[in-house]
Amino acid sequence: MVNLASTKYVSPADHGRALGSGNRIAARVTGRTLTWILIAVLLVFFVLPVVWLLLAPTKTDSDLVRLGPLAFGSFTNVAQAWNHLLDFQGAAILVWLKNSAVYSLGALVITLAATIPAGYGLALTRFRGRQALLSLTLVVMLVPTAALVLPIYLELSAVHLTGTAWSVILPFSFYPFGVYLTYIYYATSLPKDLLAAARIDGCTEWQIFVQIALPLARPVIGLVAFFSFVGNWNNYFLPLVMLAKSQDYPVQIGLQQLLSSTPALNPGQGGAQLNIQRPELALAIIIGILPVLILFLFSQRTLVSGLLAGSTKG
Amino acid sequence: MSQLIAARAPRATKSDLASPGRRTSRRPGLAGYGFVSLYTVLLFAFGVGPTAYALYLSVTNSVGQVTGIGQFVKTFQDFRFIGAFANIGLYLVLWLVSLLVLTVTMALILHQRRRWVSSTLRFLFYLPGALAGVASVLVWLFMLDPSSSPIAPLLHLLGFTTLTTATLPTNLPVIFVVIAFWTGAGGWIIIMYGALNNISLEIMDAAKIDGASAFQTAWRIQIPMIRKWIYYMLILAFAAGTQLFVEPQLVAEASSGGVSPTWSPNELAYTYAFQNGDFNGAAAISIYLLILGLAGALVLVLRSGLFNTDED
Numbered sequence: 001m002v003n004l005a006s007t008k009y010v011s012p013a014d015h016g017r018a019l020g021s022g023n024r025i026a027a028r029v030t031g032r033t034l035t036w037i038l039i040a041v042l043l044v045f046f047v048l049p050v051v052w053l054l055l056a057p058t059k060t061d062s063d064l065v066r067l068g069p070l071a072f073g074s075f076t077n078v079a080q081a082w083n084h085l086l087d088f089q090g091a092a093i094l095v096w097l098k099n100s101a102v103y104s105l106g107a108l109v110i111t112l113a114a115t116i117p118a119g120y121g122l123a124l125t126r127f128r129g130r131q132a133l134l135s136l137t138l139v140v141m142l143v144p145t146a147a148l149v150l151p152i153y154l155e156l157s158a159v160h161l162t163g164t165a166w167s168v169i170l171p172f173s174f175y176p177f178g179v180y181l182t183y184i185y186y187a188t189s190l191p192k193d194l195l196a197a198a199r200i201d202g203c204t205e206w207q208i209f210v211q212i213a214l215p216l217a218r219p220v221i222g223l224v225a226f227f228s229f230v231g232n233w234n235n236y237f238l239p240l241v242m243l244a245k246s247q248d249y250p251v252q253i254g255l256q257q258l259l260s261s262t263p264a265l266n267p268g269q270g271g272a273q274l275n276i277q278r279p280e281l282a283l284a285i286i287i288g289i290l291p292v293l294i295l296f297l298f299s300q301r302t303l304v305s306g307l308l309a310g311s312t313k314g
Numbered sequence: 315m316s317q318l319i320a321a322r323a324p325r326a327t328k329s330d331l332a333s334p335g336r337r338t339s340r341r342p343g344l345a346g347y348g349f350v351s352l353y354t355v356l357l358f359a360f361g362v363g364p365t366a367y368a369l370y371l372s373v374t375n376s377v378g379q380v381t382g383i384g385q386f387v388k389t390f391q392d393f394r395f396i397g398a399f400a401n402i403g404l405y406l407v408l409w410l411v412s413l414l415v416l417t418v419t420m421a422l423i424l425h426q427r428r429r430w431v432s433s434t435l436r437f438l439f440y441l442p443g444a445l446a447g448v449a450s451v452l453v454w455l456f457m458l459d460p461s462s463s464p465i466a467p468l469l470h471l472l473g474f475t476t477l478t479t480a481t482l483p484t485n486l487p488v489i490f491v492v493i494a495f496w497t498g499a500g501g502w503i504i505i506m507y508g509a510l511n512n513i514s515l516e517i518m519d520a521a522k523i524d525g526a527s528a529f530q531t532a533w534r535i536q537i538p539m540i541r542k543w544i545y546y547m548l549i550l551a552f553a554a555g556t557q558l559f560v561e562p563q564l565v566a567e568a569s570s571g572g573v574s575p576t577w578s579p580n581e582l583a584y585t586y587a588f589q590n591g592d593f594n595g596a597a598a599i600s601i602y603l604l605i606l607g608l609a610g611a612l613v614l615v616l617r618s619g620l621f622n623t624d625e626d
Contacts, residue, residue, distance in 0.1 A: 031528075035423050039435065042420065046439045046500065049453050052464050053445075056456070069464030114352040121349025133350060133357075140361040142549070142611035146557035146580050147600040150587050151364035151371065174360035179353055205345030234447035236560040237580070241588075252448045256560075259452060260567055278462060285449045296444040 056282035057081045064278055081283045084275035088258065093284060095247055096254035101291075102165060103239070103250055104232045107172030111228045115175055116221060119182020120213050124195065125205065134183070141176045146237050153241050167242040168250070172232045178224035185220040186213065226299055230292050251288040258284050365604070371597035385598035389586070394576045399602075401562075402578050405487040406555045409494055413551055417499050418544065421506030422532045436507060440500035450497045451564040454489065455481075481569045486577065490561050494551075502547050509540040545618030552610045556603055559584070579603050 052069055059073035060080075067073070085093055121127075122134050152171050153162060161167045190213060198208045236252045243249055246257065262276045375381045389395055420439070424432040445453060456462060458480040460469045474480035481489065513536060521531045537544070562577035576582040579599055587596035 038419070039423065042416075043435065043438065046442055046496065048464055049457055049496065050442060050445075052456070053453055064462040069462070069466070110352075110356075114356055117349040118353030121346045125346035125349060127344070127346030127350075130346060130350075133354065136357065136362065139608075140357065140365075142553060142608055142615070143361070143365065144553050144557045144603055144607040146559060147603040147607065148360070148364040148368065150583060150593065150596050150600055151368040152360060153587075154371075154593060155359075155364060155367060170356075171360050174356040176357065176361065206348070209349065230444075230446075234449075236448050237557075241584070252560075255448045255452060256564060256567070259455075259564060278456065281452065282456070285445070285452055289445050289449050293441075293444040296441060 061277035081279045096251040100250040106169040110173035115178040123186035368597045398579045417502045446497040509543045
């Protein structure tokens with residue numbers, strides 16, 4: 001009944017408006033059509049390359065040219081591409097993956113150990129130089145990190161660390177953006193009465209942090225861990241500068257090595273005797289991004305709520 | 315009512331911010347130093363230190379003599395310098411404009427769709443973000459290769475018959491915008507969408523009652539209310555955009571010599587350092603980039619009032 005009444009009430013009004021100007025309806029229809037066209041175009045734009053990439057290793061290189069771009073080949077071809085990939089520099093891809101894991105996870109541990117207490121300390125304790133440290137963090141956040149890679153190289157070279165895992169892990173561990181996120185989170189989301197109560201109960205500052213602040217920070221810890229891990233896993237420039245040997249490379253540089261060895265995208269280069277063609281390259285890309293892809297698949301909701309929890313209040 | 319309170323929350327918490335500090339300041343102690351110590355070491359080792367070192371290198375020469383602005387003049391007069399900065403300049407303009415227009419528009423559009431439609435689309439737009447870096451460039455090299463690309467008809471329509479013609483230097487800024495948009499826009503659409511969700515329903519209802527059209531609501535209410543996030547996006551996109559390296563490097567590798575190995579300033583600095591062994595010149599280019607990045611970011615920060623830590 002209510003529904004009926006409301007439709008009855010709305011429709012004459014709409015009708016009247018429509019009579020007043022047919023343009024308005026036309027505009028609305030055009031607007032709606034344009035909206036859906038935009039959605040469709042973007043959908044194709046974002047999804048098509050991913051689908052193509054996932055299908056590419058199921059085909060042989062000549063299938064890629066011959067068959068439709070979205071045709072499925074066979075799983076045998078995937079296995080074959082995998083074998084070809086393992087043949088490259090004696091299963092170098094596995095070494096690269098291991099290196100990427102060591103660099104990203106090593107940096108992740110140090111990042112969290114440095115970042116979370118720092119954000120907490122900046123937000124909830126007072127000490128001389130606190131404001132300066134905070135301002136410095138904000139400025140350094142805006143410094144393009146790539147601009148510092150060469151000076152960092154020279155610095156680490158002076159202490160003979162270049163070419164070692166530390167030359168990648170240590171710079172990766174410096175993450176001012178994470179400090180800023182943690183700072184905002186603690187400054188806005190931690191119930192202050194809780195801290196005051198804990199202090200009255202005689203907790204030390206460290207106990208308060210470990211027993212109260214840390215468990216409450218789970219969303220922001222997840223956020224910092226995600227951004228740090230993904231950013232470091234995908235980083236190319238820094239390890240390229242720091243490392244010299246193929247067996248030390250992370251998978252990102254490994255992919256570049258594969259690219260320079262495939263005649264498919266690189267007609268000028270030799271390497272035709274190697275079996276690294278487009279399907280092998282596509283498979284290497286998929287394997288190389290798999291850890292990040294898995295994180296992406298399961299993290300969207302947490303990420304958004306975490307980011308916006310900081311925003312609404314900060 | 316609760317929404318009204320929520321809308322005012324930023325104001326309330328800002329004044330709250332100061333109070334816990336005042337409370338703790340009555341407890342003198344070194345706890346604060348303990349919490350920030352490890353981070354401070356990293357900050358100086360990999361933030362402040364390298365910046366200072368780069369500054370030092372840029373005003374000296376290879377044997378440590380002070381050369382003033384000599385390195386800056388030398389690199390500026392390098393025939394590749396202007397080209398490299400012009401390349402990323404054009405790229406940045408295209409990138410920031412398309413990012414701004416398309417992410418905000420898409421967030422507004424998705425905000426009006428049904429819940430499942432919008433959440434599915436957001437997820438699909440976001441997924442390519444997992445392929446950031448080398449992977450995204452390789453994928454788009456595949457997309458731009460007419461012999462295997464799923465968009466081959468479109469490439470032919472544009473007159474690109476081979477990968478080399480598709481990656482001609484004049485096309486690169488657009489190609490890099492496409493790649494950056496493909497990996498980055500989805501995440502920003504989600505963030506903008508989330509920010510739109512935080513606008514109180516009462517404000518939106520009030521606009522509806524006043525007879526505002528969807529466009530007017532977007533322009534007069536929604537966009538101003540998510541301004542902070544728009545600036546935030548532009549700042550990060552700008553800072554990242556000045557640093558192009560892997561994209562031009564990989565395209566150069568696949569273009570059989572058609573693309574300069576010093577397409578971007580970062581590549582130029584890399585070439586100075588590792589081809590010529592001229593770390594002072596490389597540092598000068600890094601400083602140029604740093605100034606450009608900081609200047610752009612500061613303009614946006616000051617305009618937006620972001621990062622107001624206004625305690626004390």
